[in-house]
Amino acid sequence: xxxxxxxxxxxxxxxxxxxxxxxxxxxxxxxxxxxxxxxxxxxxxxxxxxxxxxxxxxxxxxxxxxxxxxxxxxxxxxxxxxxxxxxxxxxxxxxxxxxxxxxxxxxxxxxxxxxxxxxxxxxxxxxxxxxxxxxxxxxxxxxxxxxxxxxxxxxxxxxxxxxxxxxxxxxxxxxxxxxxxxxxxxxxxxxxxxxxxxxxxxxxxxxxxxxxxxxxxxxxxxxxxxxxxxxxxxxxxxxxxxxxxxxxxxxxxxxxxxxxxxxxxxxxxxxxxxxxxxxxxxxxxxxxxxxxxxxxxxxxxxxxxxxxxxxxxxxxxxxxxxxxxxxxx
Amino acid sequence: xxxxxxxxxxxxxxxxxxxxxxxxxxxxxxxxxxxxxxxxxxxxxxxxxxxxxxxxxxxxxxxxxxxxxxxxxxxxxxxxxxxxxxxxxxxxxxxxxxxxxxxxxxxxxxxxxxxxxxxxxxxxxxxxxxxxxxxxxxxxxxxxxxxxxxxxxxxxxxxxxxxxxxxxxxxxxxxxxxxxxxxxxxxxxxxxxxxxxxxxxxxxxxxxxxxxxxxxxxxxxxxxxxxxxxxxxxxxxxxxxxxxxxxxxxxxxxxxxxxxxxxxxxxxxxxxxxxxxxxxxxxxxxxxxxxxxxxxxxxx
Numbered sequence: 001x002x003x004x005x006x007x008x009x010x011x012x013x014x015x016x017x018x019x020x021x022x023x024x025x026x027x028x029x030x031x032x033x034x035x036x037x038x039x040x041x042x043x044x045x046x047x048x049x050x051x052x053x054x055x056x057x058x059x060x061x062x063x064x065x066x067x068x069x070x071x072x073x074x075x076x077x078x079x080x081x082x083x084x085x086x087x088x089x090x091x092x093x094x095x096x097x098x099x100x101x102x103x104x105x106x107x108x109x110x111x112x113x114x115x116x117x118x119x120x121x122x123x124x125x126x127x128x129x130x131x132x133x134x135x136x137x138x139x140x141x142x143x144x145x146x147x148x149x150x151x152x153x154x155x156x157x158x159x160x161x162x163x164x165x166x167x168x169x170x171x172x173x174x175x176x177x178x179x180x181x182x183x184x185x186x187x188x189x190x191x192x193x194x195x196x197x198x199x200x201x202x203x204x205x206x207x208x209x210x211x212x213x214x215x216x217x218x219x220x221x222x223x224x225x226x227x228x229x230x231x232x233x234x235x236x237x238x239x240x241x242x243x244x245x246x247x248x249x250x251x252x253x254x255x256x257x258x259x260x261x262x263x264x265x266x267x268x269x270x271x272x273x274x275x276x277x278x279x280x281x282x283x284x285x286x287x288x289x290x291x292x293x294x295x296x297x298x299x300x301x302x303x304x305x306x307x308x309x310x311x312x313x314x315x316x317x318x319x320x321x322x323x324x325x326x327x328x329x
Numbered sequence: 330x331x332x333x334x335x336x337x338x339x340x341x342x343x344x345x346x347x348x349x350x351x352x353x354x355x356x357x358x359x360x361x362x363x364x365x366x367x368x369x370x371x372x373x374x375x376x377x378x379x380x381x382x383x384x385x386x387x388x389x390x391x392x393x394x395x396x397x398x399x400x401x402x403x404x405x406x407x408x409x410x411x412x413x414x415x416x417x418x419x420x421x422x423x424x425x426x427x428x429x430x431x432x433x434x435x436x437x438x439x440x441x442x443x444x445x446x447x448x449x450x451x452x453x454x455x456x457x458x459x460x461x462x463x464x465x466x467x468x469x470x471x472x473x474x475x476x477x478x479x480x481x482x483x484x485x486x487x488x489x490x491x492x493x494x495x496x497x498x499x500x501x502x503x504x505x506x507x508x509x510x511x512x513x514x515x516x517x518x519x520x521x522x523x524x525x526x527x528x529x530x531x532x533x534x535x536x537x538x539x540x541x542x543x544x545x546x547x548x549x550x551x552x553x554x555x556x557x558x559x560x561x562x563x564x565x566x567x568x569x570x571x572x573x574x575x576x577x578x579x580x581x582x583x584x585x586x587x588x589x590x591x592x593x594x595x596x597x598x599x600x601x602x603x604x605x606x607x608x609x610x611x612x613x614x615x616x617x618x619x620x621x622x623x624x625x626x627x628x629x
Contacts, residue, residue: 071451074473075480101454121449124407127416127432146407146506154409174550175405177449179503180472181543184552184625187618189472191449212538216624219536235503240535241545242513248534248545249509323506329518 003299004265004272007065007164008288011043011277016053018281023292026063028096029053030194030277035083036067037120038277039194051090063093069118071099071191081105088113096142097121098177103136116164117141120177120191126158133161140164140271144176145255148326149263156268165264167257168287168310169275171322173235173250181234185216197233204229213237230316254314255322258291261298263324287313334566334593335364336586337468337493339576340371340401340427342501343546344379344525351383353577358387358394361586363575366391369401369418371429371447372504373547374411375521388423398424402433404447405504405548425465434459441465446495446574447504451477453484460488468493468574471500471556474622475564482569491571496558497585497606498576499531499544499551500616500625509545518548529579541613542626554616554626557606560599561620562592580609 008024010016019027030036032044045053054064066087072080080102087095088110095113097103098120106115119142123129132138140162143152156163174181176190183189186201203214209225213232220237223229230236235249255275257264264272272295274287290310311317322328338357341350357366368387370376380387391398400422402415412432419426419436427443428434434448439462446468450456456467467490469478478494485492508518510525510532525532531544531551544551555578558565562573573593575585588605591597607615618627 071449072454074452074477077452077454099449099451099455100458101452101456104454104458121431122405123431124405125412125430125432127412127435128406128430131431131435131438146405151408173507174503174505178405178447180470180500180619180625181502181550183472183619184500184502187622187624191451192472218540218542219538222537238537239542240537240539241509241532244513245537246513248513249505249507249550326519327517329507329511 004261004295005164005270006288006291006295007271007273008284009169009274009277009279010053010284011038011040011279012281013045013049013053014281015277015279015284016057018285019288020057020060020062022285022288024062024288026065026093026271027053027057028065028067028273028277030067031083031086033079033083034194035070035080037069037118037190037194038067039070040199040278043278047086047090050086050092054091058091065094065096065116066092067096067118068102069096069098069120070194072102073192077101077105084110084113094140103132103138107136114139118177119144119166122175122177124175126155129155129159129161133159142166142271142273145172146175146323149260149267149324152264152269153267162270163268164271164273165257165269166255166275167260167264167272168255168291170315171250171253171255171320173322185218185234197231202232236315251318251320252316253318253320256310256314256319257321257324258294258310260321260324261294283313334562335572336362336589336593337365337367337572337574338363338582338586339495339498339574340367340369341577342372342549342551343529343531344373344376344523345529346526347379347383350380351387353582354387355390356583358390358396361583362590363396363586365397365399365572367399367401367427369427371401371404371445372549373508373525374403374408374414375523399427399443400424401427401445402429404429404445405506406430406432407506427468434462438462444468446470447501450481453481456481456484456490457488460490464490466491466493466572468495468572471495471502472619472625475561475568475620476622478565478570478620479568486569492569493572493574494558494565494570495556495576496562496573496589498555498578499553500556500619501549501551502543502625503550505548505550508548509550510547513545521547552616552625554614554628555606555610556617556619557603557615558617558620559589559592559603559606561617562589562599566593578610585609
């Protein structure tokens with residue numbers, strides 16, 4: 001089997017150059033609007049920037065995937081269809097889609113365009129993935145972060161479609177694309193608005209020696225003077241339940257699955273995806289270079305020891321292999 | 330208001346003792362003014378065994394009472410055991426199946442079926458595609474606003490498919506591979522000791538400041554507040570919603586059904602009914618934020 005494909009995030013043209021130069025096999029980006037799941041101010045690409053990015057990346061032998069992975073608004077499919085049309089026009093190597101109606105549109109209107117099923121579609125079993133393959137001709141599925149490695153292996157054995165998995169970055173404990181916690185607290189959601197726990201709803205308050213982080217009207221965490229106050233992503237907060245206080249859903253932590261490369265190879269995974277389109281170019285350069293080095297070493301038969309430099313780049317300085325390890329459940 | 334709106338009793342999402350679950354449905358059969366009852370395990374495959382023994386008797390009693398019955402599939406099908414269980418359910422179901430995962434949608438292709446609120450149907454194109462494949466009714470995701478429902482309602486009328494909206498009960502907000510009930514009790518999913526059974530309406534989740542926020546039901550996260558679309562029923566009916574889902578809780582669901590029926594029939598004042606529901610679910614609050622394009626927890 002061919003080597004892993006390293007797929008890297010690009011939130012800006014600068015981050016994209018950094019990823020390409022650091023050894024990405026492919027980069028993924030979104031247009032600067034609500035059609036992608038990282039719809040943050042100052043982020044993403046205009047059509048012209050995306051066109052230039054494709055030219056630059058292709059000149060270096062790097063692929064560009066365009067994420068159009070929010071759910072088109074009822075009554076207003078225009079922006080999403082336009083995004084698909086534009087991605088095809090500028091020569092994107094694939095579009096990453098989640099919505100059935102949009103997949104249907106893309107498959108009918110752009111028969112030559114390669115379709116990847118977004119993690120936001122939350123397709124975690126062979127019946128679901130097989131449906132997207134038969135009906136829309138998807139060539140790859142980005143697997144939701146709910147599966148163990150043996151489950152991924154079983155899927156690959158049952159399917160004739162490429163699989164891509166997240167190996168590093170933000171850790172979503174909920175099944176992606178099926179979570180409306182953010183809109184419950186703030187009115188804005190990943191599926192509809194492309195944002196989770198949006199900055200516009202975040203407040204930090206000082207209470208005596210404590211720092212309190214709030215999302216909308218809800219306290220998400222409290223930090224003592226000697227603790228670093230983290231971003232109040234809703235599912236990474238501290239809550240009270242069953243008589244105790246804890247990080248009920250997930251600690252502030254990052255995914256790091258580099259140690260699982262042999263298992264992921266054995267499971268038949270092709271794409272290794274790094275999360276983080278909201279990250280700056282210095283972070284991207286470091287994370288991508290670390291992964292490139294680890295993958296190259298692995299392909300030469302050496303054990304892939306997770307680069308020490310990555311530890312400093314994880315949220316809260318801690319990492320998890322998440323759902324890939326059954327014990328996480 | 331459109332003619333004859335229907336009331337659906339959704340599947341019990343919680344891990345109730347099997348006898349409680351059976352007796353609840355027996356009483357629904359005998360006393361509740363609902364048109365449709367959905368049975369089946371949506372949240373956790375480990376729980377299906379408990380009620381299986383009572384399922385035939387419950388189906389018989391509901392059918393004898395003239396209720397339409399649907400069987401729901403699990404919401405997140407990730408392992409082989411759940412996949413097989415879903416395939417068996419779809420293959421052997423004596424009644425219409427409600428799909429809560431695209432895997433189930435795949436298995437139901439070409440057969441009349443329902444699509445549950447945990448399958449993402451956000452727009453007309455997706456609705457059209459599902460209808461072409463056999464969907465006869467679709468219960469919309471809780472986070473959709475009235476504006477989105479109106480657009481979908483117009484399309485649904487054109488396609489001849491029935492739309493449903495959850496009108497009562499804690500709102501399903503997220504599903505995970507991880508069991509938060511087990512985690513909160515220092516256990517893992519595989520050795521969960523079924524601690525979810527301790528909380529008939531979910532485990533209350535408060536913030537560090539004691540604010541009521543969420544409720545956990547095993548791998549599922551729900552709202553702390555109870556959705557109550559009472560004043561909104563008339564508008565939803567005019568928007569093309571023909572069915573209203575009441576999600577079961579440990580409150581008197583027969584009374585809840587009566588209250589909603591009375592509002593739908595124009596016999597009761599929405600304000601008075603809302604006040605009674607608020608008293609029933611207290612100390613949890615009522616909410617309708619999603620419908621009004623506001624944060625879900627809010628009440629307009």
